Amino acid sequence: MSAFLDALRARLGEPGLLVGGDLSAFETDWRKRYPGRALAVARPATTEEVAAVLQLCQAHRVAVVPQGGNTGLVGGSTPDDSGQQLVLSLSRMKRLREIDVANASLTAEAGCVLADVQAAAAGAGMLFPLSLAAEGSCTLGGNLATNAGGTQVLRYGNARELCLGLEVVTAAGDVWQGLSGLRKDNTGYDLRDLFIGSEGTLGIITAATMKLYPVPKERLTALAACNSPDDAVNLLRLARDRAGDALTGFEVMNRASLALVARELPQLAQPLDAAAWTVLLELSDAESAEHARQVFEGLLEAAFEAGIVQDAAMAQSLQQARDFWHLRESIPLAQAQAGLNIKHDIALPVSAIPGFVAEMDAALARYLPGIEVIDFGHLGDGNLHYNVQAPAGVAPAAFLAAHEAPINAMVYDAVQRRGGSISAEHGIGRLKREELAQRKDPTALALMQSIKRALDPLGLLNPGRLV
Amino acid sequence: MSAFLDALRARLGEPGLLVGGDLSAFETDWRKRYPGRALAVARPATTEEVAAVLQLCQAHRVAVVPQGGNTGLVGGSTPDDSGQQLVLSLSRMKRLREIDVANASLTAEAGCVLADVQAAAAGAGMLFPLSLAAEGSCTLGGNLATNAGGTQVLRYGNARELCLGLEVVTAAGDVWQGLSGLRKDNTGYDLRDLFIGSEGTLGIITAATMKLYPVPKERLTALAACNSPDDAVNLLRLARDRAGDALTGFEVMNRASLALVARELPQLAQPLDAAAWTVLLELSDAESAEHARQVFEGLLEAAFEAGIVQDAAMAQSLQQARDFWHLRESIPLAQAQAGLNIKHDIALPVSAIPGFVAEMDAALARYLPGIEVIDFGHLGDGNLHYNVQAPAGVAPAAFLAAHEAPINAMVYDAVQRRGGSISAEHGIGRLKREELAQRKDPTALALMQSIKRALDPLGLLNPGRLV
Numbered sequence: 001m002s003a004f005l006d007a008l009r010a011r012l013g014e015p016g017l018l019v020g021g022d023l024s025a026f027e028t029d030w031r032k033r034y035p036g037r038a039l040a041v042a043r044p045a046t047t048e049e050v051a052a053v054l055q056l057c058q059a060h061r062v063a064v065v066p067q068g069g070n071t072g073l074v075g076g077s078t079p080d081d082s083g084q085q086l087v088l089s090l091s092r093m094k095r096l097r098e099i100d101v102a103n104a105s106l107t108a109e110a111g112c113v114l115a116d117v118q119a120a121a122a123g124a125g126m127l128f129p130l131s132l133a134a135e136g137s138c139t140l141g142g143n144l145a146t147n148a149g150g151t152q153v154l155r156y157g158n159a160r161e162l163c164l165g166l167e168v169v170t171a172a173g174d175v176w177q178g179l180s181g182l183r184k185d186n187t188g189y190d191l192r193d194l195f196i197g198s199e200g201t202l203g204i205i206t207a208a209t210m211k212l213y214p215v216p217k218e219r220l221t222a223l224a225a226c227n228s229p230d231d232a233v234n235l236l237r238l239a240r241d242r243a244g245d246a247l248t249g250f251e252v253m254n255r256a257s258l259a260l261v262a263r264e265l266p267q268l269a270q271p272l273d274a275a276a277w278t279v280l281l282e283l284s285d286a287e288s289a290e291h292a293r294q295v296f297e298g299l300l301e302a303a304f305e306a307g308i309v310q311d312a313a314m315a316q317s318l319q320q321a322r323d324f325w326h327l328r329e330s331i332p333l334a335q336a337q338a339g340l341n342i343k344h345d346i347a348l349p350v351s352a353i354p355g356f357v358a359e360m361d362a363a364l365a366r367y368l369p370g371i372e373v374i375d376f377g378h379l380g381d382g383n384l385h386y387n388v389q390a391p392a393g394v395a396p397a398a399f400l401a402a403h404e405a406p407i408n409a410m411v412y413d414a415v416q417r418r419g420g421s422i423s424a425e426h427g428i429g430r431l432k433r434e435e436l437a438q439r440k441d442p443t444a445l446a447l448m449q450s451i452k453r454a455l456d457p458l459g460l461l462n463p464g465r466l467v
Numbered sequence: 468m469s470a471f472l473d474a475l476r477a478r479l480g481e482p483g484l485l486v487g488g489d490l491s492a493f494e495t496d497w498r499k500r501y502p503g504r505a506l507a508v509a510r511p512a513t514t515e516e517v518a519a520v521l522q523l524c525q526a527h528r529v530a531v532v533p534q535g536g537n538t539g540l541v542g543g544s545t546p547d548d549s550g551q552q553l554v555l556s557l558s559r560m561k562r563l564r565e566i567d568v569a570n571a572s573l574t575a576e577a578g579c580v581l582a583d584v585q586a587a588a589a590g591a592g593m594l595f596p597l598s599l600a601a602e603g604s605c606t607l608g609g610n611l612a613t614n615a616g617g618t619q620v621l622r623y624g625n626a627r628e629l630c631l632g633l634e635v636v637t638a639a640g641d642v643w644q645g646l647s648g649l650r651k652d653n654t655g656y657d658l659r660d661l662f663i664g665s666e667g668t669l670g671i672i673t674a675a676t677m678k679l680y681p682v683p684k685e686r687l688t689a690l691a692a693c694n695s696p697d698d699a700v701n702l703l704r705l706a707r708d709r710a711g712d713a714l715t716g717f718e719v720m721n722r723a724s725l726a727l728v729a730r731e732l733p734q735l736a737q738p739l740d741a742a743a744w745t746v747l748l749e750l751s752d753a754e755s756a757e758h759a760r761q762v763f764e765g766l767l768e769a770a771f772e773a774g775i776v777q778d779a780a781m782a783q784s785l786q787q788a789r790d791f792w793h794l795r796e797s798i799p800l801a802q803a804q805a806g807l808n809i810k811h812d813i814a815l816p817v818s819a820i821p822g823f824v825a826e827m828d829a830a831l832a833r834y835l836p837g838i839e840v841i842d843f844g845h846l847g848d849g850n851l852h853y854n855v856q857a858p859a860g861v862a863p864a865a866f867l868a869a870h871e872a873p874i875n876a877m878v879y880d881a882v883q884r885r886g887g888s889i890s891a892e893h894g895i896g897r898l899k900r901e902e903l904a905q906r907k908d909p910t911a912l913a914l915m916q917s918i919k920r921a922l923d924p925l926g927l928l929n930p931g932r933l934v
Contacts, residue, residue: 102818181816185888193660244753245712286711349648351569421652454921
């Protein structure tokens with residue numbers, strides 16, 4: 001290995017290679033669930049340096065674990081404990097290469113922090129809509145490698161839908177120059193979408209061209225109380241029908257999740273009385289504040305008349321809108337304060353969600369009386385975070401030890417029966433690799449393995465993840 | 468071969484296999500540019516039958532040419548002249564499997580004609596927005612295999628963006644059951660997008676789940692006269708900024724293309740005086756007819772004030788709106804009447820289009836005085852049909868023989884210098900395969916070949932196309 005490290009050092013220089021010392025920031029994920037030990041950390045500053053690193057890894061048969069902001073939830077970006085894997089951090093590749101306002105696009109390097117990309121777009125009078133809790137530290141490369149979702153997917157799509165082109169270094173250290181500001185290009189296989197979401201197992205994304213959008217003239221937020229998931233689904237349909245693409249957010253929170261927030265974070269105001277499902281709606285208007293308010297009020301009025309909303313509150317200020325969103329976003333924090341729980345990041349056809357929730361809530365209550373389901377998420381995308389917490393008085397750790405596997409099986413079986421996904425936006429990584437192998441269509445798994453062998457024949461790219 | 472055909476007949480029955488007789492409808496494309504000779508035509512009625520065909524082809528090493536409506540423009544769906552290739556027609560697989568209004572999705576088999584899919588969605592009170600000239604005979608499977616574009620891409624995207632899930636039969640005859648109504652699914656490589664646009668070279672799409680949208684309350688159309696491509700690009704930006712996603716169409720026609728229509732199809736009314744670029748705008752409003760008109764009038768007023776539009780006409784009836792679209796869509800017909808021409812289906816960053824047009828128009832005028840550039844297309848997507856016609860008095864055939872290769876080189880070089888695409892929406896097929904091999908990024912070509920070998924190791928799927 002010392003020949004390998006010497007060659008790396010010669011190519012990358014001192015700031016480009018970390019060996020020994022405290023590497024823990026690169027070796028362990030932020031939740032400290034996947035501690036590992038790295039051979040070294042390479043920090044190339046250019047695409048050519050990334051290519052050189054991959055060429056050396058291939059020559060010396062060294063496995064590579066690519067890493068962006070290291071904010072993932074599934075163990076995709078930290079090394080195993082062998083001490084033999086090289087962490088390839090893209091954090092020094094943070095150049096904004098181009099903003100093309102007339103083409104509504106922006107090209108940035110993989111290591112750019114998401115919030116910086118958003119700010120660059122805003123500086124040019126445009127919107128880069130990808131937005132998620134980790135945006136202050138996650139990177140564009142990581143967002144693409146994991147096909148990140150977040151709060152604006154309903155209108156603008158995942159990272160995949162926002163991407164026009166990629167620059168990628170292959171396992172062999174070749175550079176695919178696929179940056180492109182094109183909206184249409186039918187010249188061959190869709191390599192871009194193959195790399196997006198491949199979690200660093202097929203190649204290293206070094207830069208990307210992303211779509212920009214006009215900044216909405218007004219953004220309005222409301223909370224609405226629904227008596228059932230069915231009513232929430234009907235409200236979604238009504239909102240899409242009346243507001244079209246102005247509907248940019250449609251989040252749900254079940255009764256238990258807001259009760260948990262009330263217990264753990266009593267300082268947060270809850271404007272509505274408890275309801276089966278509370279919906280957070282956001283409308284972004286291309287026209288004017290006045291028009292936005294008129295559409296929103298018309299929508300809520302129609303929903304009242306149809307009996308699918310029992311109560312509603314429209315944010316009267318930007319601060320109140322932020323507070324509504326904060327309420328929604330504080331659920332994971334309240335959960336963390338309450339202790340360990342069993343998390344599920346599932347997707348279902350929207351039409352299947354009420355049936356799933358009714359069946360699963362009942363099944364879990366039978367399975368273990370007093371069990372708590374903290375159920376919230378992006379209903380507009382069919383994506384629920386369906387998390388399960390110990391009954392009051394039961395120690396979370398003991399609960400997980402005894403019940404995690406059977407509860408996962410119950411939830412994932414019910415998801416699978418309805419054509420759902422066991423990972424809507426968090427990815428597979430190490431956490432769900434075994435589960436995927438058991439549940440994914442066998443032909444799909446075989447295709448994935450063929451592609452992996454074709455693009456990474458030595459199996460050096462992020463081994464043990466995803467596939 | 469007779470053992471192969473016997474086995475096929477035994478599996479598919481009489482209606483499922485055509486051997487001998489007049490197979491010309493399957494052997495030749497509709498423009499009669501790619502005549503071929505088929506070993507036979509298999510017409511399976513179910514996914515299982517498609518799988519059986521592929522298994523037999525693999526066992527007997529027979530090449531397969533998948534075919535939908537056979538409306539392509541690049542020679543992708545007809546056999547070569549060897550008489551050794553099996554045409555696999557999906558035309559009997561035309562079942563609409565499901566419409567899920569609450570999930571805004573529809574599942575249909577590959578052989579469904581696009582217009583029938585549109586009608587099925589309309590029957591359920593929803594919109595299936597994919598729309599193109601061949602919609603009366605092209606099929607959903609062909610639309611996906613070629614990632615079809617059309618007139619609504621600006622707002623709703625290509626076939627790719629409209630697809631949620633696929634059912635695919637692999638080269639080995641395995642079925643990947645990837646039908647899915649999910650908006651989010653991060654469980655592994657994006658196989659769906661790999662098959663979409665692969666022109667039948669990686670697998671056979673047998674069914675798809677597609678997105679549906681609310682039907683707009685009102686759709687308004689206008690023509691606007693711009694003094695230059697620059698003004699048209701500015702108008703696009705203004706329209707997106709003011710109308711957001713309500714802008715569903717933004718087509719351009721240069722002066723020469725409308726003059727050609729006036730010559731060849733004098734019966735068509737042309738509401739505006741000749742202008743450098745005439746723009747067709749379409750707005751689809753989620754709210755009301757009144758609101759639509761108000762937004763559109765406000766937009767045109769602002770465009771007049773900014774000096775980027777010289778004249779405009781808003782359609783006053785549905786019939787007039789159809790006439791405006793018909794004017795745009797009749798350009799290819801007028802070209803066909805005028806005789807052969809050199810076609811280019813190119814994409815550029817929108818910001819690069821004015822520079823490209825200025826440079827290319829001038830270069831062609833220098834190259835051959837009197838040459839005519841018929842330039843029209845989907846400016847909102849950066850997609851131009853930049854077609855070149857012989858000077859008046861020069862025979863089209865002689866013009867093509869002498870000038871097609873050098874003019875292609877001039878156009879494609881200029882496209883490539885600006886990061887453009889030589890095939891925006893028509894695909895590669897046989898027509899542009901050599902051109903692609905010369906112009907595509909070499910790493911991308913190598914990746915495509917690796918994937919082709921991995922998924923079709925015997926090279927039996929649509930050989931000689933695309934890759």
